[in-house]
Amino acid sequence: MHGCSRLFPFDNGAAPNNGIEVVEQMNAGLMESGFIQQADTIEELAEKLGLPADALVATVERNNENYDNQEDPDFNKEPFRLSPVRKAPFYGIRNTGMLLATIDGININSSMQALREDGTPIEGLYVTGNDSGAFFSGTYPNLVTGLACGRTMTFGRMVAKQLAAQ
Ligand SMILES: Cc1cc2nc3c(=O)[nH]c(=O)nc-3n(C[C@H](O)[C@H](O)[C@H](O)COP(=O)(O)OP(=O)(O)OC[C@H]3O[C@@H](n4cnc5c(N)ncnc54)[C@H](O)[C@@H]3O)c2cc1C
Missing domain, CATH: 3.90.700.10 (Succinate dehydrogenase/fumarate reductase flavoprotein, catalytic domain)
Structure with a gap:
């Protein structure tokens, strides 16, 4: 695996994100180095x-x-x-772990406001990206390439637009 790549076809027959030949080429370079x-x-x-x-x-x-x-x-x-x-x-x-995406985090509402345990929003506190909660709690759908980065940037932009309009 390199990043979110997948080498084998998905269960529904969709093509993998990276072909095995791409990974073999990458690995040859990594072996030489x-x-x-x-x-x-x-x-x-x-x-x-x-x-x-x-x-x-x-x-x-x-x-x-x-x-x-x-x-x-x-x-x-x-x-x-x-x-x-x-x-x-x-x-x-030799490798190390990195944070890919969270399956938990701070719960937010549709305006990306952080929520208290009782579900009420905390005024002035917005959360997006990996810190925001439960987006991937059920599954990490790697057929949707770019979903984690995409939602992170999109939600961040939506908060910025919201604040700019105030
Ligand atoms: C190997 C790998 C492959 C991935 N591949 C994909 C992919 O193909 N497609 C996809 O959509 N997503 C992918 N992701 C997931 C995606 O990169 C993350 O979900 C996304 O970057 C999360 O964005 P973020 O802004 O929440 O957090 P981050 O991108 O982690 O940003 C957090 C920022 O906060 C900074 N920071 C931390 N502490 C402090 C502090 N105290 N003060 C100031 N700054 C601080 C950090 O330096 C960092 O710049 C991948 C992740 C990994 C690790």
Whole structure:
């Protein structure tokens, strides 16, 4: 995955956002630059990534155990999202987490005013974007490319227009 891309056709037959060939080209560049590392063993991969080998081996073993049990008590993933890491070559990258979008946040009304617990608006306080609540609480529909950025900018613009008109 790169950003919100998807490699495989959607359940309804719609084309993926990025074809596999695009990702292969991207990955080739990332391998040449050393961002993606390849190794025949997990220990070797850990060394190439500058990670403690014992800890990475234990993490991979735990992942495989969860896959074999078809149950993930660590991250609560549904069984169909679990996969084993057993077959060489192994690939690794050093990465970190980023906030994609929130499934919770501060509840707002249709004027983007922040709401108190009792549902009444707080005068003068407006919230848009990732801080505003529950837009993606049911699903993150990645067939609608740009939805998160789009609603963030659109709602922000609507608040600005509203304030400019006061
Ligand atoms: C990897 C990735 C891929 C994504 N791909 C897509 C995509 O393809 N399509 C899509 O629509 N959305 C995508 N998103 C989601 C989208 O980027 C976010 O939902 C959107 O940027 C949220 O906008 P925002 O203004 O709420 O927050 P942000 O863009 O996070 O803006 C918050 C700003 O506040 C600043 N800030 C934080 N604290 C303070 C402070 N104390 N004082 C002053 N400033 C502060 C931050 O520096 C930042 O500039 C992606 C997100 C990620 C992480």
